[in-house]
Amino acid sequence: MTARDTLSADASSSDGIDESSPRPPRQSLLGRAVAVVRNTWRGLTSMRTALVLLFLLAFAAIPGALLPQRSLNEGKVNEYIAARPTLGPIMDRLELFDVFGSFWFTAVYVLLFVSLVGCIVPRCVEYAKALRAKPVAAPRNLSRLPHHHVETVDETPEAVAGRVRSHLRGWRVEQRSGGERAKRPGEITLSAEKGFLREAGNLVFHLSLVALLISIAAGKLFHYEGNVIIVANSGPGICTTSPAVFDSFRAGNERDGTGMTPLCLKVNDFTADYLDNGQAEMFTSNISYQTGEDLTSNTWRDAQLKVNHPLRVAGDRVYLQGHGYAPTFTVTFPNGETRSETLQWAPEDATTFLSSGAMRFDPPGGLYPNEDERRKNQIAIEGLFAPTAVFDGTLLSSGFPELIDPAVAIDIYKGDTGLDTGFPQSIFSLNEELINQGRLVKQERVNLFPGESATLADGTEVRFDGAVDFVNLQVSHDPAQQWVLVSSLVMMAGLLVSLVVKRRRVWVRIYPEPGPGKDPGPASATLTANERRTVVELGGLARTDQAGWGDEFDRLRIRLLGHPSAQRTTRAHDGQEMNS
Incomplete structure (x- = not known):
């Protein structure tokens, strides 16, 4: 063996490398692909990603509000492009004049939907498991909790436990006696939880947001909207038999202009109320309409249109847009x-x-x-x-x-x-x-x-x-409008519940007081029940935030134990102990 071989062997030995040991097999191409897909899915379905996508969706809608859109006025779009011969065609290729139908807006919309569903479904499963699970057993050291209280009472542990349970109505309570976590003979622990509706409200909020996205998408697919100008008190008006009767008409991707609700309209008069400075106060138009069986019997029904007070008939809405x-x-x-x-x-x-x-x-x-x-x-x-x-x-x-x-x-x-x-x-x-x-x-x-x-x-x-x-009338049809309203109301209700309801946990440890001069332990078991008093130890933990929990804990303590008796040790909010 040469000197160089000797040095190489020594170096390998010093680095802890054993060339004779088998190397771990390299991950297969399929395994790496599965890992990439799994990590991508985890990243997409995280709540952080959902919030980013929601922000991107709001940001992407800004050009749709600032730039003219083809679906509303193609003439203005052509004028905008003609006035900007260099930038206009580039913006057109980026679909900035058809934002809400563009591929990139649709991609963000779909990704947000997938992300929300991927976030919510596992949370719903975990919430269902949490509802069936028993409250967590009491920690071994309650004094480490943010809120702690110790009190000695002249009752048996069983009586104290029964009284505490009777006052914990509305809480999920689990009583345990002895067991591995018991520190003293005859110990009884109570675990109580409250505020499960908070998570339910949070889930309802997100589920309603998904329902809102679905409703808006369905409405855009199956809606139609037409605008028409009708001269007051002249002529028979219009009948919505074809898009040709409208001055402008647009419909969803699943609509071809046929299958509209039969509706005939004529304008009888128009009245505008103005202030002295010329500002409009109210617009009112009296109209007559026919729909359904009225068309065969030639029956005209009267209605009055005002701003933000449309005519709702046969699933359509007729708005007074202008004059x-x-x-x-x-x-x-x-x-x-x-x-x-x-x-x-x-x-x-x-x-x-x-x-x-x-x-x-x-x-x-x-x-x-x-x-x-x-x-x-x-x-x-x-x-x-x-x-x-x-x-x-x-x-x-x-x-x-x-x-x-x-x-x-x-x-x-x-x-x-x-x-x-x-x-x-x-x-x-x-x-x-x-x-x-x-x-x-x-x-x-x-x-x-x-x-x-x-x-x-x-x-x-x-x-x-x-x-x-x-008058300028708008006839619009959106089959998902009521679902948008319901989803919005339920979403606000869920948000309100998630903000108002607070998660709370309380543990109560009840055990016989040790004899005079004795530490708690197995030796205290030799004392009779009449020779002992009962020690009640309470601990409280806020699962969400601690705002107002200190006062609530004190009120709960008084309700559970009543007025303090002979000796009491209470842990203050700053972590110090006070004796009274």
């Missing part, structure tokens, strides 16, 4: 025929209800020799409407939101309004391209009060007839 004004114009063509139209204009100012809008009128058939000529003589109106007109020279504005002194400031156009193109157009504005191309030519700019009119060069007359109210 505005619909001006009426009448166009008299050169041959004397007339066309009238009442159309809602969009409020530009929510305080004064200064509104803007546009209208298009097609000439009557036969007035012009061919279609090209007829198309070149269409009439269009665009401008402002004020419910209470205020003029600064010729500039129109509104001084109050109520319909007191209406007026309009309009531009009158003649030419091709685009009605025959088949392309959708805004009802609140004219197509600027038609004006820029000269296909629509401005004829007049006038201010009109109700009954006033403007006459064009070819004899066409445009008359402003006044305005009426329109």
